[in-house]
Amino acid sequence: MNYYGTLGSNSELESPVHPGGKHILMSARRPSRDHLAQSDGTWHLSLERLKAAAKERLNSDFAVAMAALHDGWPDYEIQTWTVQAEEARQWMAAKADVKPVVPFLSNLHAQREAMGWEGTLEELVERVIQNTNAYTAATASLIGRRHVAERAIDAADDPSSIAWDFSLPTTTEG
Numbered sequence: 001m002n003y004y005g006t007l008g009s010n011s012e013l014e015s016p017v018h019p020g021g022k023h024i025l026m027s028a029r030r031p032s033r034d035h036l037a038q039s040d041g042t043w044h045l046s047l048e049r050l051k052a053a054a055k056e057r058l059n060s061d062f063a064v065a066m067a068a069l070h071d072g073w074p075d076y077e078i079q080t081w082t083v084q085a086e087e088a089r090q091w092m093a094a095k096a097d098v099k100p101v102v103p104f105l106s107n108l109h110a111q112r113e114a115m116g117w118e119g120t121l122e123e124l125v126e127r128v129i130q131n132t133n134a135y136t137a138a139t140a141s142l143i144g145r146r147h148v149a150e151r152a153i154d155a156a157d158d159p160s161s162i163a164w165d166f167s168l169p170t171t172t173e174g
Helices: 047-068 081-092 103-114 120-155
Strands: 003-007 012-015 023-026 033-039 043-045
Touching: 003 120, 012 033, 043 047, 047 120, 081 103, 081 120
Parallel strands: none
Antiparallel strands: 003 012, 003 023, 033 043
């Protein structure tokens, strides 16, 4: 039994004899509906499927990079980051003589202090702001890179030629 395709389409005919017309003798059966017949008798993935596969790889790599920002932090603590950031911003925005109540950070500071941690609430707030700013910058950088790569994939004739890099510069604390 032979397989025949129509150039540039995913149509496939199975026949012991050439069906005539624009059909091309194919070297093998069509691997999937996403494959299109080529003039040399081979099947290649459609541009649409190649773009979808590239976006799947892009999003997988992006997810790994985002997850790396959370390495070393328990999920329950990560879930408090928005609360910490909001309280720290409120505290920093207030005048020195009228600081707002910041229940999470105040309790965190009190617990640390009770366990022998040295440092003021102001130092904790400043550290939260620094960490929030660093996390926001890293997240924005990764998201921006994903957007650029996704747009390049959409515009590409060969999505496999599009490269991306989610590595962030390492910082050292001094």
